[in-house]
Amino acid sequence: xxxxxxxxxxxxxxxxxxxxxxxxxxxxxxxxxxxxxxxxxxxxxxxxxxxxxxxxxxxxxxxxxxxxxxxxxxxxxxxxxxxxxxxxxxxxxxxxxxxxxxxxxxxxxxxxxxxxxxxxxxxxxxxxxxxxxxxxxxxxxxxxxxxxxxxxxxxxxxxxxxxxxxxxxxxxxxxxxxxxxxxxxxxxxxxxxxxxxxxxxxxxxxxxxxxxxxxxx
Numbered sequence: 001x002x003x004x005x006x007x008x009x010x011x012x013x014x015x016x017x018x019x020x021x022x023x024x025x026x027x028x029x030x031x032x033x034x035x036x037x038x039x040x041x042x043x044x045x046x047x048x049x050x051x052x053x054x055x056x057x058x059x060x061x062x063x064x065x066x067x068x069x070x071x072x073x074x075x076x077x078x079x080x081x082x083x084x085x086x087x088x089x090x091x092x093x094x095x096x097x098x099x100x101x102x103x104x105x106x107x108x109x110x111x112x113x114x115x116x117x118x119x120x121x122x123x124x125x126x127x128x129x130x131x132x133x134x135x136x137x138x139x140x141x142x143x144x145x146x147x148x149x150x151x152x153x154x155x156x157x158x159x160x161x162x163x164x165x166x167x168x169x170x171x172x173x174x175x176x177x178x179x180x181x182x183x184x185x186x187x188x189x190x191x192x193x194x195x196x197x198x199x200x201x202x203x204x205x206x207x208x209x210x211x212x213x214x215x216x217x
Contacts, residue, residue: 020064021092025049026057031093033067034086034204035138035175036145037079083207090208111183111198120201120209123171124149132169134199137185146203148173156181159188169195176202 001009021027028047032038038046044054058078061067066085069078080086097103118126127134127150136143136151143153151173170189174181182198189196 016064017066017088020060020066021088023057023060025053026061027089027092029054029057030061030066030080030085030089031175033078033080034089036142037077039075039077043078086204086207087211090204107177111177111180120199120206123199126169127151127171130168132171133166135170135172135185137172137174137181142175146207148203148206154185156185159185162188162192165192166194169197171197171199173199173202176204 025047029043032043032046040054040058041051043058044051047054049057058067058069062069066081066088067078068081069076071077123132123134126132127148134148134151135154136147137154137156137159139155140153143151143155147153156174166189172182172185172189174185177200179202186196186198
């Protein structure tokens with residue numbers, strides 16, 4: 001193999017990843033899998049597609065070695081292949097945000113402006129001191145798989161019953177800046193008289209930040 005053939009082969013493999021990431025639904029499914037392992041049925045429901053369609057996307061992601069699976073009794077559970085996939089999804093999203101201003105415009109039009117004051121580190125510091133309640137409104141499975149330090153679990157369905165009251169400031173997060181659950185939770189809490197704000201980050205953003213801190217040492 002000469003130099004030209006070598007480069008063609010290498011970039012051909014890189015292009016395989018690019019081809020897999022050309023589908024919006026496959027990117028969304030990978031993003032969902034960064035939150036926790038899931039069945040094909042759960043992925044189909046959360047990605048708003050049929051189970052058959054979700055299965056086809058998962059097979060493509062398996063062929064590209066971006067996901068893996070394990071069997072648990074009668075279920076097949078899918079998860080990201082490794083932590084590099086989390087970084088890949090975040091890198092793609094951040095690149096889109098910096099290149100296309102429409103991304104932020106669409107987000108603001110759907111989710112609105114409920115942002116908390118301060119950086120992620122500042123929010124975590126206030127949560128550690130008990131100054132604020134950091135609320136994770138994802139489902140229990142995702143919370144148990146991984147959550148922000150000092151966060152307490154309160155799935156959005158439990159907030160919808162109107163029985164939750166907080167005396168302290170509440171800062172809410174879900175799956176990241178594109179997740180609408182946190183914005184809904186903020187509105188629900190405000191209707192109940194709480195001082196509630198949205199954290200424009202989630203577990204993935206925190207892990208990305210911690211990795212950068214580690215690499216800079």
